[in-house]
Amino acid sequence: MRELTLQNLINRVDELPEVPQIAFRAIQLLNNPETDVSSLAQVISSDQALTAKVLRLCNSAFYGLSRQVTTISEAVVIVGFSSLKSLVLMLTTQSTMNKGLLGYKIGPGEFWHHSLSAAEVSRFLAQHTKSNNPEEAFIAGLIHDIGKMVLNQYALPEVYRATNLSQKERIPIREAETRVLGFDHADVGAALTERWNFPPVLVEAIRRHHNFEPYAPAGKTEALPLLVSTANLIAQSLEHTQIFNWSELQNHAQMLQDTLGLNIEQLKQLLPALRQRISEANDMLLLLD
């Protein structure tokens, strides 16, 4: 039987054929603080389908403009540089993430919806808490489960076994993955983003998105990992039940307070605005269908 280690799995993912090249470029671009308007416009313009989508969105009712936007440079001005960066990231990852993940029994659209929800919640939390990098939070939320895509593609038999084990024994999927593979999808996502030279805080946010351990390299606590774990839980709750299960967050109340300055009562009050934000993001993308 083949032995699948985390390292040889990652070595095989030199290029995720399922993820269009443009998405990688966009992600790298977004991570580069030196990205400027013209390099973003260049990335968008090099992809005709992406250009068409961006222009359609800018000209849609969503932005309610009185005149036609015909070039990407105009779009940058109208939509705003940072919104356009998130928009590009959304548009370039959507088609890939929209597919189902068979091994995980995740149907078409579900994985994308969860990723987008987590991205929106992460950005929202970053805007409303001590953490102050909403864009980074959005990216982290959007790709936090990317390890599942990799495993589903490169380790399908193992993923099937893990999914069955998780259902049979009623254990979380990450625990089942670890029992079958020796590592879980968070480890895979972290190894992958590390290889793509993502900033360490983003890599750690992905690695730790299922646990609430503080991340404090060099003694300074970084808020992003905790923020993404919180966003993941909120996104799951909003998707599956519409009724929020507070107990797990309650267990980490003190840490949320200390690290993010977020208290649970305050979070409860933010919930309706959060739901609204997620449904707006979905509506916007529906305009492109």
Ligand SMILES: [Fe+2]
């Ligand atoms: Fe996950």
Ligand SMILES: [Fe+2]
């Ligand atoms: Fe997740």
